[in-house]
Amino acid sequence: MAQLKGASEDVVIAKLQPLIRGWTNYHNGTVAKETFNNLNEYVRWKLVRWCLRRYPKNKSWEWIKAKHFGKFCPGREDNHVFGRKDNYLDKAQWTNITRHVLVTHNYSKDDPELQEYWKKRQEKNGKKAAEGALSKGRNKIALRQKYTCPYCGQPLGEYNNVHLHHIIPRENGGKDEAGNLVYVHEDCHRTIHALGASNPEIQEKLYRAIKTRPRNRKKSQKVQTRLSKD
The missing domain is CATH 1.10.30 (DNA Binding (I), subunit A)
Structure with missing residues (x-):
């Protein structure tokens, strides 16, 4: 991050994305969940420092946060994702741990x-x-x-x-x-x-x-549903 102090948001994401994604994909078969969480906290701390350096002190953290962090990942209810909707940074803690199971020596594909x-x-x-x-x-x-x-x-x-x-x-x-x-x-x-x-x-x-449906019920419909349950 030291070399990215004056870089744009897109450059920061382009530099960090392959590192985070590649490193977590490589280690997702080990006991690494706590390590992924720690890595996520470290990256977030660095990103906050990067944000604070870009703006004068009269800009509040709430203003800066609203500009660079939000719910940008379409599959997650996470309001603290760095970037924007069309380009955002993955979090290490999103990586699932997947154990590699060895094939039994006598298990043939021809069987x-x-x-x-x-x-x-x-x-x-x-x-x-x-x-x-x-x-x-x-x-x-x-x-x-x-x-x-x-x-x-x-x-x-x-x-x-x-x-x-x-x-x-x-x-x-x-x-x-x-x-x-x-x-x-x-x-x-x-x-x-x-x-x-x-x-x-x-x-x-x-x-x-x-297996989902759009929620477009009116308020009166919600009230009727609640009353029918009562």
């Missing part, structure tokens, strides 16, 4: 009785590959879908050929929130928009994949 075992192992390895390819918040969205495109039902595959789709389009009031976001293949995304992204049947299909 027909072990096909289910190898299928589950392949799925697990695919999940770990996705965690390394996606930011932590976006991986949470993909995990909720079980790494499958909800439109065609096929695995998402390479993450350079997928699109983070708004189920309710932004022009119709859809928000950049986890409950309104889903990964689809680029081809599926084009098909969805060709048929109409506001099509209720398509939206229902995508919502079934993530």
